[in-house]
Amino acid sequence: MPKSCNRKLDKKFKLVLNSGYEVPMLGLGTWNSSEADVGEAVRIALLVGYRHFDCAHVYRNEHIIGPALSAALEEQYLDREQLFITSKLWNTFHRPDLVCPACYKTLTDLDTSYLDLYLMHWPMAFREGGSLFPRDACKRLLFSKVSFIETWKEMEQLVKDGRCRSIGVANFNEDQLEVLLENCEIPPAVNQIECHPFLTQKSLMEFCKSKCIAITAYCPLGSPNNPGWKGKKQPIIMEESEVERLAFEFEKTAAQILIRYQLQRGNIVIPKSVNKDRITSNFDIEDFELSKENMSSLDEMNRDFRFITFSDAKHHPDYPFVKSNKSECTCE
Numbered sequence: 396m397p398k399s400c401n402r403k404l405d406k407k408f409k410l411v412l413n414s415g416y417e418v419p420m421l422g423l424g425t426w427n428s429s430e431a432d433v434g435e436a437v438r439i440a441l442l443v444g445y446r447h448f449d450c451a452h453v454y455r456n457e458h459i460i461g462p463a464l465s466a467a468l469e470e471q472y473l474d475r476e477q478l479f480i481t482s483k484l485w486n487t488f489h490r491p492d493l494v495c496p497a498c499y500k501t502l503t504d505l506d507t508s509y510l511d512l513y514l515m516h517w518p519m520a521f522r523e524g525g526s527l528f529p530r531d532a533c534k535r536l537l538f539s540k541v542s543f544i545e546t547w548k549e550m551e552q553l554v555k556d557g558r559c560r561s562i563g564v565a566n567f568n569e570d571q572l573e574v575l576l577e578n579c580e581i582p583p584a585v586n587q588i589e590c591h592p593f594l595t596q597k598s599l600m601e602f603c604k605s606k607c608i609a610i611t612a613y614c615p616l617g618s619p620n621n622p623g624w625k626g627k628k629q630p631i632i633m634e635e636s637e638v639e640r641l642a643f644e645f646e647k648t649a650a651q652i653l654i655r656y657q658l659q660r661g662n663i664v665i666p667k668s669v670n671k672d673r674i675t676s677n678f679d680i681e682d683f684e685l686s687k688e689n690m691s692s693l694d695e696m697n698r699d700f701r702f703i704t705f706s707d708a709k710h711h712p713d714y715p716f717v718k719s720n721k722s723e724c725t726c727e
Contacts, residue, residue: 408658408681412584413607414554414561416511418479420658421678422447424613424667426454432669434463439671441467443678449587449611449665451483451516452501453527461506480505481512481611483565484550487527489520489541494549498558513550513559514587517566518543519711528707536707543571543713544578551581563587565611566705568715569602576606587611589703590662591632591653592696600660611663616653618702630700637692645683648676655680656693 408420423440425433425448433456437448441464448464450457468475482505488497498513520539522529529537543564553559563585564575576582586603590596590612603610617632632638633649642649650666654677657664666677685693701716708714 410609410663412561412609413582414584416560418663419447420663421654421680422449422663422665423674424449424665425456425460426451426667428456428667428669430456430459434459436669436674437463438467439674441471443675445678446477447479449481450505452497453485453516457482457501457504461504465506475507479511480507481514482510483514483516485527486517486519486521487523487529489539489543489546490523491545491549493523494546495553498553502558509557510559512561512563512585513553514585515543515546515550515564518564518571518713518715519708520546538711543575547575547579551579554581566715569599571713571715572602572606572608583608585609585611587613589614589701590657591615591617592656592693593630593632593698593700595694595697609663611665612657613665614702615657615664615666616650635696637696641689647683650677651680655683655685656690659685659690
């Protein structure tokens with residue numbers, strides 16, 4: 396491993412949530428990381444210096460991540476308190492009586508007694524029981540009538556019981572956040588959303604900032620490995636001329652430019668990789684700074700383009716994206 400391994404993320408890249416807990420702003424995403432690869436990726440990430448790990452039940456790899464984290468902690472003489480572990484409640488567990496058991500399943504799989512952050516993965520409830528993507532005979536997703544307010548009240552109980560230090564949401568729009576804020580006892584600490592230069596989310600970011608809700612940016616590099624794009628030509632952010640120009644100017648990778656962009660916007664960012672070299676280089680973002688002009692040039696790339704649309708669920712009454720591209724989504 397390189398000399399830079401096992402270093403600490405600069406203090407300026409940590410954020411205090413409205414719950415009072417501190418989160419490292421650069422984490423390792425684990426979506427679409429296979430069971431065969433994710434354990435080693437976690438081990439390498441901890442050696443490099445990552446302390447924030449973004450997980451979810453629907454990624455179907457938490458049972459590998461948990462033992463990998465525990466083994467690495469023992470091997471590297473780290474305490475659980477030094478980690479920040481995020482997971483997410485999947486759509487088929489929104490019914491109030493299923494929220495606590497779903498969280499306990501994640502706690503067991505991740506081999507931890509508490510989560511630092513537990514997110515409602517989507518505002519949409521799916522039919523309970525069986526498949527994570529329940530469908531009828533015509534392959535249409537089956538929905539539940541449970542409201543995200545009902546679900547949130549049970550998530551609040553997880554905080555009171557000490558199972559989760561902070562709770563939040565993912566893929567919520569402004570209107571849905573307004574409704575939640577009007578009906579909650581514990582406000583969401585985070586809204587995890589797709590965010591990159593093709594989808595800068597300026598309005599939603601400003602709204603969340605006004606409500607003291609932190610943003611976590613997923614797909615910060617685009618989504619080159621999204622299975623929903625198979626057989627289709629997709630735009631590649633890292634090959635855009637402006638990104639390549641900045642990478643050349645700063646002698647950095649395109650990924651490092653895009654990660655630094657989110658951090659300077661004040662967003663938590665969770666690039667995913669299982670490759671040792673990319674895991675390492677993605678963490679190496681402290682020795683340069685983008686200028687205001689650089690940031691503006693990346694902002695100007697915005698085209699309100701989503702890689703993740705979850706178009707299968709567009710008929711759900713709580714579907715969060717009013718405007719949607721034709722791309723297909725799995726489950727980010």
